[in-house]
Amino acid sequence: MDTDTSTGAPAGGRHRDKVRASVGEALEPLFDGARIMVGGFGLCGNAEALIRGVIDRGVKDLHLISNNAGNLGKGLAEWLRAGIVARVTCTYLGNNEDLHRAMREGTMRIDVLPQGTFVERMRAAGAGIPAFYTPTGVGTVVAEGKETREFDGRTYLMETALPADFALIRCRKADPFGNGRFWRTARNFSPVMATAAETTIVEADELVDLGGLDPDDVHLPGIFVHHVVEVTAHEDPFEYRTTRPREDG
């Protein structure tokens, strides 16, 4: 951080002028080798424009931290195809053929974590907790190389904080301070990732005025957000479109 030589205090805070005119401008801080968290459960709640923008941005050797790393060739699967990812931390591969191919061909390091541990490690990073104990994964491959410890007669694993350089997330609404609100299950990992990243970039479906969100309605306080860009058009693809017939209702 720059220093104001007259006082020795930090020269400028990051919590003003957060609104960016374009995706390119919002992604300007990215760098090669960055650890980037990307919100979304599969393709649900993806920051679609930011995800595409990263490819245009021309960064490489990224460490992608995301539950699924895309699917159906869409979303983050495009990063895998573009060859800009050196490492993936995820929880589920499913039918993500691009990720299966990468794993088969050994082109990148892929760590698969239990989903609760994945998100709790990010929460810890954001909350200043360097490590915690969890019952999840005890007696499984997840425990390999990790410390175990008993509390009240049950065995737990020690897991450490998982921080990142950037988080790219999608909000349904955001204000100029970066306060955000999500829609239904599009929330998932996004507000937690925002806390764990040094710099959080929000793609908002709708940018509202300051004061446009009631204080009690804010899902993600702007203290965790650094850049906001409004993007009104999204594909929001279905992964598995399941319905019941109308006469049923």
Add this chain to the structure above:
Amino acid sequence: MDTDTSTGAPAGGRHRDKVRASVGEALEPLFDGARIMVGGFGLCGNAEALIRGVIDRGVKDLHLISNNAGNLGKGLAEWLRAGIVARVTCTYLGNNEDLHRAMREGTMRIDVLPQGTFVERMRAAGAGIPAFYTPTGVGTVVAEGKETREFDGRTYLMETALPADFALIRCRKADPFGNGRFWRTARNFSPVMATAAETTIVEADELVDLGGLDPDDVHLPGIFVHHVVEVTAHEDPFEYRTTRPREDG
């Protein structure tokens, strides 16, 4: 839990028929010696009727877990005066003369914790985390008797989960499943305590119909709530009423 002998499965879930007709009915499960968490920051956001109801309920030897244990002779200070508290876990005594008197006279064990550690220990209890590391309190009396450990060159304390038998909390709105919503800074510890207690009892200013809260507007999901009682009248005292003159605005 009772067992249905025909299947060996638990006989009845706790997540139905949660609405109680009276404070007395809502407090029926309490017992002597119980660990009881009570929400509120000082007198702000207190479950006033439940707090008073506990005295009428006639339980004693309670372990009270609360940030302030009342103030100005009001709220939980009435528990202290009634002699039903054997132990207090709190973070701040301030001008709570009843608590100072108890500390001076040694009539109960009083543990004073850092506020962030206090709430994180409750969060851990609710989240199945038996212990975690925090920088808060290192090199202070808080660290006495606790393990320390270095991560990336910084020293941290190990703190353990803080669970309870009951949580008594106040919501502005709640529905019959126990989904709750708070008003402004009345939220504070309450939603976290609800996760940490075996049984959570909600005093709701307003009981709304199921579906009366939008899914995205729920602050406290009903999975953490077991009894709900509607109480429409509250004192909501001011502790320090600070204002600016009207002509100023």
Add this chain to the structure above:
Amino acid sequence: MPWDKQQMAARAAREIVPGSIVNLGIGLPTLVAGHLPDDGSVWFHSENGLLGMGAFPVEGEEDPQVINAGKQTVTVVPGGSTFDSATSFAMIRGGHVDLAVLGAMQVAKNGDLANWSIPGGKTMGIGGAMDLASGAKRILVLTRHVTKQGEPKLLEACSYPLTATGCVNRIVTDLAVLDVAGDGFSLVELAPGVDEAEVREKTGAPVRTDRDG
């Protein structure tokens, strides 16, 4: 005659008590919801951040941002709530989910569960399986009694990578309902027309009945 998939799901549904919070795993377990009374007495938790998951939406009303953990479009019932994944897994790991109904590749007599990876096969990943298996208050496994190759899935010990140790309480298969009993499996119920001998033959560990015990 063994139970078919829907009959298995119906039998599993009988394990669910009113007023409970239930998480249904991907695959066969999702069928269980269709066999419960539509009285709102059971609350479905989906680990992607939804409590109060309802049926699939009526055609034309699908919302790609309202999905379950299998990424299928779903609905939210009145009284449902949405939350972030950290809160969702706090519910699971913190013991607030009463029952998880999970699929299985292998179950051992001590309750060990393997349901996420076949050595040498395609790994689908872990997802929420490990947290659910070790965190939910009760684990019901819903699976065919043997593999497509006819190999027993209920075993002395799992040979596949474990999901969690000693976590399974009860198993509903196409042939029977069994409890994990430490030294073997305890027979609770047989599908119509299935006899004990068949269950014993197709189980890779001792099966005992009340009469044995």
Add this chain to the structure above:
Amino acid sequence: MPWDKQQMAARAAREIVPGSIVNLGIGLPTLVAGHLPDDGSVWFHSENGLLGMGAFPVEGEEDPQVINAGKQTVTVVPGGSTFDSATSFAMIRGGHVDLAVLGAMQVAKNGDLANWSIPGGKTMGIGGAMDLASGAKRILVLTRHVTKQGEPKLLEACSYPLTATGCVNRIVTDLAVLDVAGDGFSLVELAPGVDEAEVREKTGAPVRTDRDG
């Protein structure tokens, strides 16, 4: 002439950069807010669960459920948000608060802070002090240079129970602005009419200036 309380607060306010998140401790630090430009460029965090704390309410508009950590009635600015205490302390402990302005009983030359308990005196409790002292990115102490009894508060080592070790960056007193320098305190600025000799005399550890090297 030494600075009075409001002048101290005004000097402390100069340490606050636009676009920062600031937590003001109970007491003297709360005066700092009144000396900042009213342009919304500084965001006040209150650890009881409020970001975007505004001025005291206009008379008649007080809400007992809108308070700061000192339990005074306050307002919420446009863009403010409310949250639970676990989230609030995640902000603090996670290093998301740029600056905490705290009162002090004692500050040591190595940055140790004591501000919550006087041995033998009435203990007010810890509250958020320890989390703020060890969690905020920068700690500014705002305190009178000496106690009511005239004893130095800036010392070789604290004798009172510590709030956190090595946490203080800068101190604004009625006499001067000083930085913690490890081997002593480094003089940044003198109040008008106060000279170095007076500051040295009233400080319980070496005070050095740029001229000292």
